[in-house]
Amino acid sequence: MKEFKDMHSSIRSRYLAIGVALFFLGFSVAVFAAPFSVVDDQGVVVVFDKPPQRVVSLLPSLTESVCALGKCDALVGIDRFSNWPKSIQNLPKLGGVGDVNIERIVQLKPDVVLLEKASPVIARLNSLGIQTFALDIKSMGDEDRALQKLDLVLGTTESARVWNQIQKEIMRANKQLSLQGKNIRVYFEINPAPYAAGGSSFIGEILSQLNLINIIPKSLGPFPKINPEFVVQAKPDVILLTESTTTDIQKRPGWNTIPAVSNNRICVFTSEQNDVLVRPGPRMGEAALIISQCIQEKMSSPR
Amino acid sequence: MQKNYFLAKLSGLLILSTILVLLGTLLGSTGANWNALGPDQTILFDIRLPRSLGAYLAGALLGLAGGIAQSLFRNPLADPYLLGSASGALLGVGSILCFAYLGNSWLEIIGLNGGAFLGALIGVLASLLLAGGYRSSLRLLLSGVVISVILGAANSLFTFIRPDLFQSIQSFMLGNTTLMNWSGVAIMAIALFLCLAITSIISPVLDALSLGENTARTLGLPLDQLRLVFIGILALATGCAVAQTGLVAFVGLAAPHLVRKLSGGRQRVQLIFSCLGGGILLLGSDLIARTLFAPLEIPVGIVTAVLGGLYLLVLLKRTSFGGRS
Numbered sequence A: 001m002k003e004f005k006d007m008h009s010s011i012r013s014r015y016l017a018i019g020v021a022l023f024f025l026g027f028s029v030a031v032f033a034a035p036f037s038v039v040d041d042q043g044v045v046v047v048f049d050k051p052p053q054r055v056v057s058l059l060p061s062l063t064e065s066v067c068a069l070g071k072c073d074a075l076v077g078i079d080r081f082s083n084w085p086k087s088i089q090n091l092p093k094l095g096g097v098g099d100v101n102i103e104r105i106v107q108l109k110p111d112v113v114l115l116e117k118a119s120p121v122i123a124r125l126n127s128l129g130i131q132t133f134a135l136d137i138k139s140m141g142d143e144d145r146a147l148q149k150l151d152l153v154l155g156t157t158e159s160a161r162v163w164n165q166i167q168k169e170i171m172r173a174n175k176q177l178s179l180q181g182k183n184i185r186v187y188f189e190i191n192p193a194p195y196a197a198g199g200s201s202f203i204g205e206i207l208s209q210l211n212l213i214n215i216i217p218k219s220l221g222p223f224p225k226i227n228p229e230f231v232v233q234a235k236p237d238v239i240l241l242t243e244s245t246t247t248d249i250q251k252r253p254g255w256n257t258i259p260a261v262s263n264n265r266i267c268v269f270t271s272e273q274n275d276v277l278v279r280p281g282p283r284m285g286e287a288a289l290i291i292s293q294c295i296q297e298k299m300s301s302p303r
Numbered sequence B: 001m002q003k004n005y006f007l008a009k010l011s012g013l014l015i016l017s018t019i020l021v022l023l024g025t026l027l028g029s030t031g032a033n034w035n036a037l038g039p040d041q042t043i044l045f046d047i048r049l050p051r052s053l054g055a056y057l058a059g060a061l062l063g064l065a066g067g068i069a070q071s072l073f074r075n076p077l078a079d080p081y082l083l084g085s086a087s088g089a090l091l092g093v094g095s096i097l098c099f100a101y102l103g104n105s106w107l108e109i110i111g112l113n114g115g116a117f118l119g120a121l122i123g124v125l126a127s128l129l130l131a132g133g134y135r136s137s138l139r140l141l142l143s144g145v146v147i148s149v150i151l152g153a154a155n156s157l158f159t160f161i162r163p164d165l166f167q168s169i170q171s172f173m174l175g176n177t178t179l180m181n182w183s184g185v186a187i188m189a190i191a192l193f194l195c196l197a198i199t200s201i202i203s204p205v206l207d208a209l210s211l212g213e214n215t216a217r218t219l220g221l222p223l224d225q226l227r228l229v230f231i232g233i234l235a236l237a238t239g240c241a242v243a244q245t246g247l248v249a250f251v252g253l254a255a256p257h258l259v260r261k262l263s264g265g266r267q268r269v270q271l272i273f274s275c276l277g278g279g280i281l282l283l284g285s286d287l288i289a290r291t292l293f294a295p296l297e298i299p300v301g302i303v304t305a306v307l308g309g310l311y312l313l314v315l316l317k318r319t320s321f322g323g324r325s
Helices: A002-033 A060-068 A102-108 A122-127 A140-154 A159-178 A202-209 A228-234 A246-251 A271-278 A284-300 B002-026 B038-072 B085-098 B105-131 B137-161 B163-173 B182-202 B204-209 B213-218 B223-245 B251-263 B267-291 B300-318
Strands: A036-039 A045-048 A055-057 A075-078 A112-116 A132-135 A185-191 A238-241 A266-268
Touching (some): A036 A140, A060 A112, A075 A102, A122 A132, A132 A140, A140 A159, A140 A202, A159 A284, A185 A228, A202 A284, A228 B038, A271 A284, B038 B267, B085 B105, B085 B223, B137 B163, B267 B300
Parallel strands (some): A055 A075, A112 A132, A185 A238
8 A cells, every 4th residue: 555655656756757847848948949038237138049159258257157057168258367167278368357358359259248247348349239248246145146147148057056066165164164163263364455355255254154253344344454453453363365475464563463473373375276265256165165274274283 | 033933833843743643652443542551562562653653754754855856846846756756666566566476585685665665766866867967957857757657657567467466556556554663663764864964954055046046056056966965865765755655645745835834935944844744744644544434444645635635725725826935
């Protein structure tokens, strides 16, 4: 009886699965066939006749997102700073922030150009008849939303997997750290002016997901220029640096009283690690792992 | 009678300076707290005191350089950055930052401060060479402008190639008093003492110059040699200040005008007062920059421009600027 019931339910679930599969197939066929539209972060409704086959990305984090969604081979051009994954390195480089090579972009005949919301070339490209899709990624939530939108644009269904991967890596990074004592106070310096990573930046979000205490409170904005004496008073246990100014830090007035400096708990990242850390893209999980690994090393080493 | 007034004004400015320095140790990232005992001692004596003194000394050097420049070129618009020293210092900082990845030990020894100082001196030297000497003020000014443009373009090229350095270079351009330490204060104090001493000895030349170059020549002064000495002082004072604090805007231009009414036309008094005025302006601006949105900081150059500019506007409104400098 029980067996029969099981079989019955398994048949039912099989039907259900087939039904769902058919639905998705039909849905995707409909998607491929009919024009569809996606709203970009400027609020512009961008209409596509079919998923774009030739894509240009003008931002490293967007290049990485496209590749993470499995559409790396659709890329036909990238900006000067995109350097991951390795397979894209031979693509034509189309300039940087202020010197985008419009002529070359038009030559490449892309179906869509992915770029930053504040990019100055959007109007020019549109007037030349090239579709643009602008994204504005500042926080982890932004990246989740951007992945979903890129999924819609590129006709893929990978955003959930990529996002889960990020979450899993952050969890793993968290486990790496949780063996140690809690309440580690950190200071993340972006630039020796000094500009710091505040609580509302995505670096700050990663820090708080790792249960690290950022000495820069959220109220100061994403990347505030702070009074160095504030850092001395806050006494961080670990200092994270994206520029190699270690010797400079030890020479700063009063900084040798900071536990992180006197115990030499300063994480200096290589330029490759830097690329991972400062780009709000699909490698945020990896960024969390880099941070947790260094802090783990520094906290467990003898003084 | 006049001597007495001078002493009164001098002591007034000095008292104001002392008050500002004391305020500088009182005000910090967490508002006012001033207990010299306990753990706050480092913050008080290693951070706030050198920072306040450093800002004051840098302002004084810039004020002195500005006063000299305006008298030497007999032009109320002259400022210490005129002879290519600013863009030279900027290029020095830019190239040190740009080539830091080479890990060369020489670059580390020179450091950002040394780079700025050397750059400023090279800028002035290049202007002198381009002008073919120091005899003609006009040629010197023009070649200074040309050198500024060329070195500025070279610096733009650096930021174009390495956009990641943009923020560091910009913080230097806007002026930065945050990381001042005692050795910087000592260097600036020595430089200020030297410059002030030499200036006050040879300042009568400037008095003669204010009558016009030809008249000064007929008075039998060794004009050319002394002019070279003044340019040297100008470069030294500007280089030292810029090396420690970056290109703080407007102090050198505004300070001499701020004190002009006090000095009553005598160059020696005018230079000493513009020295004090520059210090007061920069330190006051630094105090505002660090307390207005504490613990955030506004770049100090923005505050000096707003403060000095407003005061100059008021002066312009009240007095017709008809009289010569």
